[in-house]
Amino acid sequence: MALNRDFVGRASAPSSPYEVSRVKIKEFATAIGDNNPIYRDREAARAAGHPDVVAPPTFPIVFSLAGGAILADPELGLNFAMVVHGEQRFQYQRPIYAGDELVSVSTVTDIRSVGRNEFITVRSDVTTVGGEPVCTTYNTIVERGGAG
Amino acid sequence: MAATVKYDDIEVGQEIPAADYPVRRASLVMYAGASGDFNPIHWNERFAKTVGLPDVIAHGMFTMAQGGRFVTDWAGDPAAVVDYGVRFSSMVVVPDDEKGAVITVSGVVEEKLEDKRVVVALTARCDGSRVLSKARAVVQLS
Numbered sequence: 001m002a003l004n005r006d007f008v009g010r011a012s013a014p015s016s017p018y019e020v021s022r023v024k025i026k027e028f029a030t031a032i033g034d035n036n037p038i039y040r041d042r043e044a045a046r047a048a049g050h051p052d053v054v055a056p057p058t059f060p061i062v063f064s065l066a067g068g069a070i071l072a073d074p075e076l077g078l079n080f081a082m083v084v085h086g087e088q089r090f091q092y093q094r095p096i097y098a099g100d101e102l103v104s105v106s107t108v109t110d111i112r113s114v115g116r117n118e119f120i121t122v123r124s125d126v127t128t129v130g131g132e133p134v135c136t137t138y139n140t141i142v143e144r145g146g147a148g
Numbered sequence: 149m150a151a152t153v154k155y156d157d158i159e160v161g162q163e164i165p166a167a168d169y170p171v172r173r174a175s176l177v178m179y180a181g182a183s184g185d186f187n188p189i190h191w192n193e194r195f196a197k198t199v200g201l202p203d204v205i206a207h208g209m210f211t212m213a214q215g216g217r218f219v220t221d222w223a224g225d226p227a228a229v230v231d232y233g234v235r236f237s238s239m240v241v242v243p244d245d246e247k248g249a250v251i252t253v254s255g256v257v258e259e260k261l262e263d264k265r266v267v268v269a270l271t272a273r274c275d276g277s278r279v280l281s282k283a284r285a286v287v288q289l290s
Contacts, residue, residue, distance in 0.1 A: 024182075031182035032213035033169065038226050048225060049150055057216040057229040057285075061209050062183055080187070081199050085208035087282075089233030095226070138233070144200075 002147055003111050003118045007076050011107040017129050018063040022098040025055050028062060042098075055096035061088070064104050064124040064137045071122070071141070078120070078143055086119055087140035093133040101129045109138075118146030152224030155264035155289040164222050164255035164268065169214040171206050171240060172248035179210045193244060206240035211251055211279055215270045218253040219285045222268075230265065231286035238277040249274055264289045 022042070029039035037044035038054050045053045071078055096102070103126070110121040121140040127133050176190045185207055188195040196204050212234050220226045242249045252273045259267040270283035 028182045031175075031178040032210065032217060033175065034213075034217045034220075036217075036220065036226060050227065054226045056213065056226060057220065057232050058209060058213045061185075083187070084189075084205075084239075085236050087233070087235045088209065088212055089231070091231045091233075092229070 003078060003120055004076050005111055007108045008111050010070060011105060012070050015104045017101040017103055020055060020096055020098055020100040022053050025053050025098055028059055029056055032056065052098040057090055059096060060090055060126060060135055060137050063102060070106060070108060082144045084142050084144060086142040089138040091136045093135060096134060102126050102134060103129055113147035116145050116147050118143040150225060150290045151228040151288060153289050158257055158266055160257055160260055162257045166252055166254035167218055169251045170248055171242050171251060173242060173244055176206055176242060179207055183209060203241050203243055206242050208236040211240055211272060214251050215253050215272055215280060215283055218255060219268055219287060223287050228288045229285050230288050234280045234283040237281040238279045240274045240279050
């Protein structure tokens with residue numbers, strides 16, 4: 001089913017604050033097979049000049065998926081069973097550290113058909129609860145056969 | 149907060165040696181739990197085949213994370229990656245055996261920017277296919 005183009009420009013309400021924990025960073029680093037001590041040991045992170053353990057570059061996927069509320073809206077018409085990931089980008093204003101409390105606002109920036117597939121792009125602007133910009137993520141997902 | 153690689157030591161065209169990253173079914177189960185992406189195409193072979201896939205496939209984000217690991221290992225500081233984007237061009241099919249799949253990542257310094265930053269172009273392959281395209285990381289060097 002073609003996706004509802006009226007969703008372009010639609011923005012989510014700000015997410016509830018996501019508290020970045022050392023335990024979650026360590027769990028994520030372990031899951032990607034990365035044993036870098038800066039992801040798991042505060043002293044190692046401090047020795048490298050960081051205030052606390054650092055999140056891996058792709059870590060924001062953990063909480064920016066929460067912007068999925070728009071994608072789950074039945075009015076959009078997205079069939080999750082046919083979804084694969086098309087593109088992803090993380091643009092950092094500053095690194096993410098354990099202890100950060102982050103809020104995301106997600107906006108649908110584009111919906112388009114390519115062949116028989118539907119592409120939808122969601123931008124998430126991630127800031128601290130105090131409003132300091134932290135990163136911007138761009139997530140494009142593909143609904144296979146959606147345009148057919 | 150400083151990369152161990154120095155901007156002045158780097159030239160455009162410089163290659164970063166390839167590294168192999170294994171992916172097994174257990175890797176995908178762990179990644180599902182850590183990321184919160186429980187789409188069954190990443191762990192349920194029966195479901196994956198029902199929706200027309202050849203077998204269970206890796207999360208695109210798992211593959212992207214291996215590229216990220218490749219760059220942060222090179223730079224010497226996870227916080228040195230200031231921008232990282234990819235297109236997922238092919239699936240990483242992960243069979244249910246001891247071997248699983250292997251993602252091979254390599255890189256080349258494509259451009260030197262202002263403020264001691266460089267653009268690294270990444271290539272990621274699995275089973276002869278390019279699994280990431282347009283994969284670029286902007287890295288803050290020292």
